[in-house]
Amino acid sequence: MALGWCRFFGACFIGILFLHGFCACDRAPYYSFMLNATSAPTISYYDYIIVGGGTAGCPLAATLSQNASVLLLERGGSPYGNPNITNLAKFGAALSDPSPTSPSQRFISEDGVINARARVLGGGSCLNAGFYTRASPEYIRAAGWDGRLANESYQWVERRVAFEPQMGPWQSAVRDGLLEAGVLPNNGFTYDHIKGTKVGGTIFDRDGNRHTAADLLEYANPGGLTVLLHATVYKILFATKARPKPVAHGVVYRDASGAKHRAYLKRGLKNEIIISSGALGSPQLLMLSGVGPAQQLRAHNITVVLDQPMVGQLMSDNPMNAIFVPSPLPVEVSLIQVVGITQYGSYIEAASGENFGGSPQRDYGMFSPKIGQLSTVPPKQRTPEALAKAIEIMNNLDQQAFQGGFILEKIMGPISTGHLELRTRHPEDNPSVTFNYFKEPQDLQRCVEGISTIEKVIDSRPFSKFRFDYLSVPQLLNMTASAPVNLLPRHYNSSQSLEDFCKDTVMTIWHYHGGCQVGSVVDHDYKVMGVDALRVIDGSTFNFSPGTNPQATVMMLGRYMGVNILKKRLANEDLAN
Ligand SMILES: Cc1cc2nc3c(=O)[nH]c(=O)nc-3n(C[C@H](O)[C@H](O)[C@H](O)COP(=O)(O)OP(=O)(O)OC[C@H]3O[C@@H](n4cnc5c(N)ncnc54)[C@H](O)[C@@H]3O)c2cc1C
Ligand SMILES: *[C@@H]1O[C@H](CO)[C@@H](O)[C@H](O)[C@H]1NC(C)=O
Ligand SMILES: *[C@@H]1O[C@H](CO)[C@@H](O)[C@H](O)[C@H]1NC(C)=O
Ligand SMILES: *[C@@H]1O[C@H](CO)[C@@H](O)[C@H](O)[C@H]1NC(C)=O
Numbered sequence: 001m002a003l004g005w006c007r008f009f010g011a012c013f014i015g016i017l018f019l020h021g022f023c024a025c026d027r028a029p030y031y032s033f034m035l036n037a038t039s040a041p042t043i044s045y046y047d048y049i050i051v052g053g054g055t056a057g058c059p060l061a062a063t064l065s066q067n068a069s070v071l072l073l074e075r076g077g078s079p080y081g082n083p084n085i086t087n088l089a090k091f092g093a094a095l096s097d098p099s100p101t102s103p104s105q106r107f108i109s110e111d112g113v114i115n116a117r118a119r120v121l122g123g124g125s126c127l128n129a130g131f132y133t134r135a136s137p138e139y140i141r142a143a144g145w146d147g148r149l150a151n152e153s154y155q156w157v158e159r160r161v162a163f164e165p166q167m168g169p170w171q172s173a174v175r176d177g178l179l180e181a182g183v184l185p186n187n188g189f190t191y192d193h194i195k196g197t198k199v200g201g202t203i204f205d206r207d208g209n210r211h212t213a214a215d216l217l218e219y220a221n222p223g224g225l226t227v228l229l230h231a232t233v234y235k236i237l238f239a240t241k242a243r244p245k246p247v248a249h250g251v252v253y254r255d256a257s258g259a260k261h262r263a264y265l266k267r268g269l270k271n272e273i274i275i276s277s278g279a280l281g282s283p284q285l286l287m288l289s290g291v292g293p294a295q296q297l298r299a300h301n302i303t304v305v306l307d308q309p310m311v312g313q314l315m316s317d318n319p320m321n322a323i324f325v326p327s328p329l330p331v332e333v334s335l336i337q338v339v340g341i342t343q344y345g346s347y348i349e350a351a352s353g354e355n356f357g358g359s360p361q362r363d364y365g366m367f368s369p370k371i372g373q374l375s376t377v378p379p380k381q382r383t384p385e386a387l388a389k390a391i392e393i394m395n396n397l398d399q400q401a402f403q404g405g406f407i408l409e410k411i412m413g414p415i416s417t418g419h420l421e422l423r424t425r426h427p428e429d430n431p432s433v434t435f436n437y438f439k440e441p442q443d444l445q446r447c448v449e450g451i452s453t454i455e456k457v458i459d460s461r462p463f464s465k466f467r468f469d470y471l472s473v474p475q476l477l478n479m480t481a482s483a484p485v486n487l488l489p490r491h492y493n494s495s496q497s498l499e500d501f502c503k504d505t506v507m508t509i510w511h512y513h514g515g516c517q518v519g520s521v522v523d524h525d526y527k528v529m530g531v532d533a534l535r536v537i538d539g540s541t542f543n544f545s546p547g548t549n550p551q552a553t554v555m556m557l558g559r560y561m562g563v564n565i566l567k568k569r570l571a572n573e574d575l576a577n
C-alpha cells in the first residue's frame with residue numbers, strides 16, 4: 001500500500017487517516033498516485049490510458065484501477081485547496097478568472113453566447129452549480145443501458161458526492177409557487193427524474209463544501225492508478241500498417257514545462273485508450289489525431305487516419321433563459337435546489353442571494369456578467385466592450401439592487417443541433433462551435449411555455465413575499481431583457497413577443513454535449529467506429545442532455561462503463577487460462 005503525507009492543510013494529523021493511499025485532510029484527500037506531469041517518465045506503459053480527468057474520466061479511472069494499470073492524464077491542476085472551487089459562496093470565481101492556469105477556459109460559440117469549459121481534475125463538477133439529479137428510466141432505456149447497473153452506478157457516485165440541500169425560505173417559495181402554478185405532483189426530495197416539482201440533490205455538503213468527481217478517486221486502487229496533472233494530450237497515436245483497421249496504441253502529451261512524453265498501451269488485446277475530454281475536447285482531440293472529416297483535417301495539414309465526417313457534428317447546448325425578481329425581503333444564498341419538471345419539456349430552476357454579482361463579494365453569481373452571462377443584449381452583441389460596460393455599471397450599483405433571485409427555465413433535449421470545427425492544431429486552443437439555439441421551432445415553443453410558467457410562479461401566493469407588488473411580470477421582463485446589467489429596468493417594448501424574449505436573452509446553463517454521439521461516432525459500447533482500441537466516454541456521446549441536469553449521469557456513465565469494461569476483460573482472461 002502506498003503511503004502519503006497530508007500536505008494540503010496543516011490541520012491534518014499524519015498517520016490517522018491512511019487508507020488505501022489517501023487520507024482526508026479537512027476534506028481534501030491526498031492521493032499518493034497524483035503527480036505533476038513534469039515528474040513523469042518520457043515513456044511509460046499501461047493497460048488503459050484515459051485522456052481527461054473530468055466528470056466521467058475520474059470515476060472511470062477509479063473503477064478500472066481495481067483490476068488493471070491505468071494512466072489518467074489531465075491538462076489542469078488539482079481542485080483541492082482552491083477555495084474558488086471548493087466553496088459554494090465562491091461560485092463563479094473560477095469562471096471569471098481568465099488566467100491560463102484558471103480551472104475554467106472561456107469560449108464563445110458562433111451563436112455569440114459566452115460559455116465555459118473545465119481545465120482541472122474533476123472537470124465540470126469543479127465549476128458547476130452543484131445540482132445533482134438522475135436521468136429518467138426512459139432515458140436510460142433509450143440509451144441502451146442496463147437499468148440495474150445504472151442504478152448501482154448512480155448509488156456508487158452518490159455515496160461520495162451527493163447530498164440533500166438545506167432549503168431556505170426563498171427556494172421553498174419557488175417550490176410552492178411551482179406547485180401552485182400546476183407543476184404537479186410534489187415529489188419531495190429525490191434524485192429521481194419524475195414529472196412534477198422536486199427538491200434535487202447537490203454536490204455541496206451542509207457546510208457549503210463542494211464534492212467533485214475527483215473525490216471519486218478515493219475509490220481507486222492506488223497500486224493500479226497514476227494521475228498526471230498539467231498533462232495536455234496532443235494526439236492519439238495509431239498503428240496503421242498491416243492491420244484491417246487503425247489501432248490506437250499510445251498518446252503524446254506535454255507537461256507544464258513543455259516537455260514531450262509518450263505513454264503506450266502494454267501488449268494485450270483488451271488494452272485501450274479512452275478519451276474523456278468533454279464535449280469540446282473529445283471531438284477536438286479525435287480530429288487532432290487524424291480521425292474526423294478528411295477535408296477539414298487536410299486543411300490543417302493533419303494526416304488522415306480515418307475519414308469520419310460525423311466527428312464534431314450534432315453538437316447541442318440547452319438554451320437557458322432567466323427572469324430576475326427583486327425582493328423586498330433578504331433572501332438566502334442558494335444555487336439550484338428545486339426543479340419543476342413540466343409536462344411540455346421545460347425545466348424550471350432558480351438561484352438566489354449573493355450569487356449574481358454586485359459588490360466585490362457579490363462578483364461571482366450564476367447570472368453575473370463577470371462570468372460571461374449577459375442577457376441584456378442579444379447574443380451577437382455580447383462583445384468584450386458590452387461585458388466590460390455591464391461589469392462597470394454593476395460595480396456602481398447599490399447593494400439593495402441585488403436582493404432577490406433568478407428563476408430560470410432550461411429546455412429538454414434540445415432538438416436543435418450544430419457543429420464543431422478546428423481553428424488551430426493546438427489542443428489548448430478552443431475549436432469553433434455552433435449550437436444553433438432555437439433553430440427548431442419546438443425548442444422555441446418550450447422556452448415560451450417555460451417563461452409562461454415562471455410568470456405563474458412569480459404571481460403565485462407562496463412567492464408573493466419575495467416580490468414587489470408594483471413590479472408586474474412585463475416590467476420584470478423589461479428589466480431582464482433591457483437593463484444595463486441583467487436586472488435593471490431601461491426600456492420596455494410591450495409588443496415584443498416571448499419568442500423574441502427567448503432569442504434575445506438566451507444564455508447557457510453549460511449543459512452542452514454531443515460531437516461524438518453514440519450511433520454516429522461511437523457504437524453502443526462507446527468504441528470509436530472504424531478504429532480499434534479506442535473509446536470515448538463522456539458528455540460528447542449524448543444525443544440529449546440527461547435528466548434536468550447532466551452531471552449525475554456523466555459520473556454514472558464513467559462508473560458504469562468501467563464496470564462493463566472490466567467484466568469483459570476478466571471474462572477474456574478466464575477464457576485464456
Ligand atoms: C458553470 C457550469 C455549471 C453547471 N451546472 C451544473 C449543475 O448544476 N448540475 C449538473 O448536473 N451539471 C451542471 N453543469 C454541467 C456538467 O458539469 C457537465 O455536463 C459535465 O461536467 C461534463 O462532464 P464531461 O466529463 O463530459 O467533461 P469535463 O468534466 O469537462 O471533463 C473533461 C476533462 O478533460 C480535460 N481535457 C480536455 N482536453 C484535454 C487534453 N487534450 N489533454 C488532457 N486533458 C484534457 C479537461 O481539462 C477536463 O478536466 C454545469 C457546467 C458548468 C461549466
Ligand atoms: C509542475 O512542475 C513544473 C516544473 O517543475 C512547475 O513549473 C509547475 O509549477 C508544477 N506545477 C504544480 C502545480 O506543481
Ligand atoms: C476485480 O477482480 C476481482 C477478482 O477477479 C473481482 O472480484 C472484482 O469484482 C473486480 N472488480 C471490478 C470493479 O470489476
Ligand atoms: C480565485 O479567483 C480569483 C478571481 O477570479 C482569482 O483572482 C484568484 O487568483 C483565484 N484563486 C485561485 C487560488 O485560483
Ligand SMILES: *[C@@H]1O[C@H](CO)[C@@H](O)[C@H](O)[C@H]1NC(C)=O
Pocket residue numbers: 137146147148151192
Ligand atoms: C432504478 O431506480 C429507479 C428509482 O431510482 C427505479 O424507478 C427503476 O425502476 C430502477 N431500475 C431498475 C432496473 O431497477
Ligand SMILES: *[C@@H]1O[C@H](CO)[C@@H](O)[C@H](O)[C@H]1NC(C)=O
Pocket residue numbers: 299300301
Ligand atoms: C500546410 O502545409 C503547407 C505546405 O507545407 C503550408 O503552406 C500551409 O500553410 C500549411 N497549412 C496549415 C494550416 O498549417
Ligand SMILES: *[C@@H]1O[C@H](CO)[C@@H](O)[C@H](O)[C@H]1NC(C)=O
Pocket residue numbers: 474475478479489490491492
Ligand atoms: C421599462 O424600463 C424603462 C426604463 O427604466 C421605463 O422607462 C419603462 O417605463 C419601463 N417599462 C415598463 C412597462 O415598465
Ligand SMILES: *[C@@H]1O[C@H](CO)[C@@H](O)[C@H](O)[C@H]1NC(C)=O
Pocket residue numbers: 493494495496497500
Ligand atoms: C417594438 O417591437 C416591435 C416588434 O419587435 C417592433 O416592430 C417595434 O419597432 C418596436 N418598437 C420600439 C419602440 O422599439
